[in-house]
Amino acid sequence: MRRLIKPTVYLLAATSVLVLLAAVWYFQLFTRLGLHWAAWQHAEARQQDSLWLPGYRVVQQARPIEGVADVSALTWDAERRILLAVTNKPAAVLELSRYGALLRQIPLTGISDPEAIEYLSPGRFIISDERSQTLVKVRIDASTQALDVRDAPRLALGIGLNGNKGFEGLAYDPARQKLFVAKERDPMRVYAVQGFPPPDSGVAQLSIREMTELNQALVVRDLSSLHFDSRTQHLLAVSDESRLVLEIDLDGTLLGSLSLLPGQHGLKRGVPQAEGMTMDEQGVLYLVSEPNLFYRFVPQGAED
Incomplete structure (x- = not known):
């Protein structure tokens, strides 16, 4: 025995x-x-010079966005004070309230696999086609009823094409007119693009470079969304597989993180598949997860 x-x-x-x-x-x-x-x-110093993600708490979690599925990306329209997202089944741009209510859907044609959307300035946005790694400049305002972007200005990057692991995230630095583009994985990379979209008048020189120092700080398995914070000049990156949001400066210093696991930052359940993230001017962080879940986080000391 x-x-x-x-x-x-x-x-x-x-x-x-x-x-x-x-x-x-x-x-x-x-x-x-x-x-x-x-x-x-580094808590004392970083609370002063960063967004301080460790202090964020969730105030709205897992709210279903009624009537849609496979929601991706998220951006803040600073002019109209609403959120925009995309979905590819069917292809459409979604307009959402700050609390995750669906305001309207705008049918989208001319892009086969919309995956990210980014606000540039009033009425001007960039949408990415993930599979073809194409960036498309579009105009969206309160009067837009449908979007046909077949003849819209576009930039095909074609960096390491490998199917459904293409451009998952966009972020924009308005002061430098610089667009940050995230490749999901295999390899996971962030690129800086200048000169696109082209100005309304004149010609800009196109520049595309890999953010080498920043990429080395990405201690995650994939990238699903980006956001550039103009106040701190820092980049936020969210990883679906790692269940993390990271704050990184452009020199590659990792400044803080927000965990998307259950029990963290007030989450009752983990965020199942984070696909889009953005912030407003008050530092409120908005996040969407497939299939159609909406989350809102507020910074330390802020009221709901």
């Missing part, structure tokens, strides 16, 4: 170790511990 017990004990011990290692890998526990340590070590 004793001879049977030992192999069983060894098997249980080995199984427990494998389960522990799988949990460490799946939840990136060492990465998360490193982020928590860095946040604690």
